[in-house]
Ligand SMILES: Nc1ncnc2c1ncn2[C@@H]1O[C@H](COP(=O)(O)OP(=O)(O)O)[C@@H](O)[C@H]1O
């Protein structure tokens with residue numbers, strides 16, 4: 008599904024990601040872990056077109072997407088969530104999901120202004136699709152609430168729902184459990200497992216919560232100072248002394 012080769016980027020002479028190689032099979036739930044500042048989010052930013060890599064290539068399902076614009080990469084099938092939640096807090100839950108759906112719907116700007124039948128029809132089916140997605144995430148009863156009024160766990164879930172609304176093949180989640188309590192984290196694990204099954208999704212996950220990583224990821228890549236420290240089956244990786252050492256001194260693990 009995703010093949011990353013020799014991917015590198017520097018900021019002011021410091022290699023934030025240094026020669027990253029990674030291969031993610033279709034249907035995988037793959038984890039990208041490592042201490043703070045290791046380069047995980049930077050890798051996501053290159054995959055999603057926010058940063059242009061200095062070197063290397065990113066191929067999605069046989070299509071080279073290296074250095075393409077974010078919108079194009081999203082249309083090619085990659086959606087993401089952010090380490091710091093990015094929702095439209097003053098918009099309703101339903102409207103937040105609809106911003107994701109805009110990818111799948113096209114009607115001219117003028118028909119939007121004049122609310123032509125084509126526009127009304129698209130708008131109606133968009134409402135229905137957004138509601139269906141909210142049902143999948145068991146949030147349909149909160150459709151008309153402001154996104155900013157939701158609990159932290161629900162905001163995270165809504166961000167995943169909005170990403171799914173763009174119809175991706177590959178979903179990237181950047182520390183989805185950050186700031187969650189253990190109950191919310193458990194619920195999130197169920198949500199991720201459910202999304203994977205329901206939508207037959209391939210998922211790449213950055214996560215700091217080792218319980219979550221251990222519980223749902225089959226394979227891991229560990230980054231440390233921009234470089235791959237280890238790659239392989241979750242169980243093997245997590246008992247590796249080098250990996251354990253990299254995490255020592257981190258207070259949030
Ligand atoms: N736009 C940028 N400008 C300068 N430095 C950056 C930028 N983005 C990331 N970095 C640096 O790259 C390194 C990796 O950061 P990041 O990818 O956010 O780490 P992680 O997500 O693993 O915690 C850090 O040293 C960070 O300061």
Ligand SMILES: [Mg+2]
Nearest residue numbers: 047048049090
């Ligand atoms: Mg990060």
